[in-house]
Amino acid sequence: MRERLPAALLALLLAVCPSLAVATEPTAVVVEPATEEEDSEASEADWSPGYLEVPGQPVEVSEGGLKVTVVNSVLRPPGGYIPLEVVLFNPGSTPRSVSIRVESVRVGRAQVSTRQVEVGPRQRLSAWMPVPSTAEGGLVRVNSPGSSIQPFNFYSVEPVGQPVLVLGSEEAFQSGTKLPRVKNKPRLAVRFIPPQDAPRELALYVGHRVVMVAGDVTALPADVWSALESYAATGGYLALLRPPRDVAARLPLLTQTPMGVLPYGFGWVRVCGQARECGEELLTDVKLMEDPGVGHVGVITPAGPPPSWQRGPFGSNNLLNNSEVPLLPGVQAPxxxxxxxxxxxxxxxxxxxxxxxxxxxxxxxxxxxxxxxxxxxxxxxxxxxxxxGFAIHASRYSLIWLDRDRDRALMVGLGGYYANLEPEGLHLPAQAALIGPDLDWESQAMEADWTNGMAVTGSFLPSRTYREWGEVAVLPSRARLTVRREGEALRVQNALGAPLASGYLRLGGKLWRLPALADGAEGEATLAPASKDEVSFTSVVDFSAVARRRFSRVSWPSLSEPLPEGGFAAKLEGPGLLPSVALPVELHEGVHFVQGRVDGP
The missing domain is CATH 1.20.58 (Methane Monooxygenase Hydroxylase; Chain G, domain 1)
Structure with a gap:
């Protein structure tokens, strides 16, 4: 009886669940591996086509007649700087001087950012502090005569999805994009900032892949719009959900009908039409930004030092992070x-x-x-x-767009530096910014005062250490190339502020070759061969392969277009036109590409 019981139970189980029946012969189960296309489709399906707000937690302290509010968790952009907002309110009847000091830390190293502001009677002021995007957190100290305010802690939040900085309310964002708010794996991680409190400096937008104006553009303060336009012109992606009627006048570098995604200087501008279409197209653009073949939008990529475990004994390894080669030969201490x-x-x-x-x-x-x-x-x-010697050795490269109608220069540049002695410092105006390596904290651990632009006061170039710094700037400039006719000849005067090595200009329907001229010198242009009708970047100036990789994210659509009537493209030598030219260096190599419109007959 006991011998028959297992067989009876098995027969009963098979009768109830026939699907469990198997063949008497053992069979092998083969699992087909998923193809790369199936993996990508599966991973793509995990993302939700929507957004999630990353709100900060405000902490308020009132002491000595001064109220201070700091958001202790902020969204981290892929590069550049984290905008950290310190809100000050003075309820008294007399102005107050306030000193803000931010000590951002990572792995024991600290960067110090300071700013001095004055808060008027009964004034509420948003003071923005740029913090390197590599920072994990830090401490905020606020001091004012008559007040003893305890320090604030803050930390940065790694986004799930593409980080987007939105100037405007969440309602305006939803109305302009029709994107839903989701909880799991959002395509966009959004930080909302009231337009009237938005940052006024270029450095606080640099590094964000997407900056969006969700509300009325005409309601933005003039200095905020100036910083946004500079951000787009130096390589950013600016989206306008409610473009004004005079959008072409507000974005003077537009050369096409202001609708859709358009090239703008070194970056891009998206001018939205229908809300739902704008949201879908924005998600498509963001997906392209995540493609390794596309990468970031328009941000220069200086190389940092390799991790400590990759460095050879006695500093014999001369390669940087990702096996990049330094721009300067022999950059190590002997x-x-x-x-x-x-x-x-x-x-x-x-x-x-x-x-x-x-x-x-x-x-x-x-x-x-x-x-x-x-x-x-x-x-x-x-x-x-x-x-x-005691000098700073450097190699500098830059792309320059001369906007003669507004007498300004749009510049994206890169410098490799080796200082035998650390310099005293460097000052940059408000519409200029230094950019360190995205993933390297060591190169960004410096001291800077942001009271009036960016004044670097320490650790910018440590002694006997190779450093690379990217640089973006939109600055007033009277640099120009002047031409005049003398009979059939064409005379050219170099007033570009740097030695002219070579180049081309188009005038009278003909392409002319520019002579080599010192700054301020004058010479005669010659007709270019008839076969050379189009001018490309490589035909004017050819960066080394090492330097070209640093500029791989920067787009300049006009480089692939023929020169317009009155336009020129030239190669400059020397230190260049960026604000860092104030730093005295011994130049190993200086190569700069400039494009603009000539001043002529």
């Missing part, structure tokens, strides 16, 4: 040579000292050891002074 001198010193005072003590006695040893040490130190100092 550790090997110094190590040789130290080894010779050890041999001289070790075995050599023992031999000297046996032959001449201990008195000779007391004289010889300090003498050998002094000679070794003098040899190291002599090598540093005579071979390397």
């Amino acid at each position: 550790v090997g040579r110094f190590l040789l001198l130290i080894t010779l010193f050890v041999l001289a005072v070790g075995p050599g000292g023992l031999m000297l003590a046996r032959r001449k006695g201990p008195v000779a040893l007391l004289i010889a050891v300090p003498s050998v040490a002094l000679a070794t130190c003098l040899a190291i100092v002599a090598w540093s002074v005579l071979v390397e």
